[in-house]
Amino acid sequence: MTFHREGTATLLLVLALGLGLNGALYFWTPTWVFSLGLLAHVVLVGLIVNFFRMPNRKMPLIEAHEILCPSDGKVVVIEKVHEPEWFQDERIQISVFMSPLNVHAQWAPMTGKVLAAKYHPGKYLVAWHPKSSTENERTTHVIEGSKGTVMFRQIAGAVARRICWYIKDGDDVNAGDEVGFIKFGSRIDVFLPLDSEVCVELNQKVTGRQTVLARLPK
Numbered sequence: 001m002t003f004h005r006e007g008t009a010t011l012l013l014v015l016a017l018g019l020g021l022n023g024a025l026y027f028w029t030p031t032w033v034f035s036l037g038l039l040a041h042v043v044l045v046g047l048i049v050n051f052f053r054m055p056n057r058k059m060p061l062i063e064a065h066e067i068l069c070p071s072d073g074k075v076v077v078i079e080k081v082h083e084p085e086w087f088q089d090e091r092i093q094i095s096v097f098m099s100p101l102n103v104h105a106q107w108a109p110m111t112g113k114v115l116a117a118k119y120h121p122g123k124y125l126v127a128w129h130p131k132s133s134t135e136n137e138r139t140t141h142v143i144e145g146s147k148g149t150v151m152f153r154q155i156a157g158a159v160a161r162r163i164c165w166y167i168k169d170g171d172d173v174n175a176g177d178e179v180g181f182i183k184f185g186s187r188i189d190v191f192l193p194l195d196s197e198v199c200v201e202l203n204q205k206v207t208g209r210q211t212v213l214a215r216l217p218k
Helices: 005-028 029-052
Strands: 066-068 073-083 091-097 106-108 111-119 136-143 148-156 163-166 176-180 186-192 212-215
Touching: 073 186, 091 163, 106 136, 111 148, 111 163, 136 212, 148 163, 148 176, 186 212
Parallel strands: none
Antiparallel strands: 066 212, 073 091, 091 186, 106 176, 111 136, 136 148, 148 186, 163 176
């Protein structure tokens, strides 16, 4: 387990502010007030360290047609939808909701070439809102593999205010490569061919880089 680089600035800011505030409390307030302030600061630092944790996960052996879950969280949507941005046809959409307690890194769901990596500014509706997939701040990533093409979106939630992504058009990625990070509560949508075999169920807890989300037709 390591600390993700996206959290370094946040952690340093909280440590600095806490040091200054607790110093003032120590000199200008009763001992019990200082103790409460110090406890609150320790809890806040612990929450930040927990949020930006980066697990060292050994990727399972998978076949070319198997799609890894790109993120930790809980499956909140499995349905057939019309996808208008890239495929412009019907696809299976699987959505994974991340609570603030989940690991918020994202990993490539398959090996292949990045056909698109686009950022879209937008709203900050709650991540489980149906319109968050098309109206919230988000990215769109399309990867073409040997068995088919898969699209996934990083979607900011009501609390999230920054999406980070590390891939660009034309990149080659391997399944399990780290491709992004979303700060403070969010969602991932994955779009698959209609004849894919879905390997998860609604409300199932999934693990990024570990859980097989689906299998593309061979």
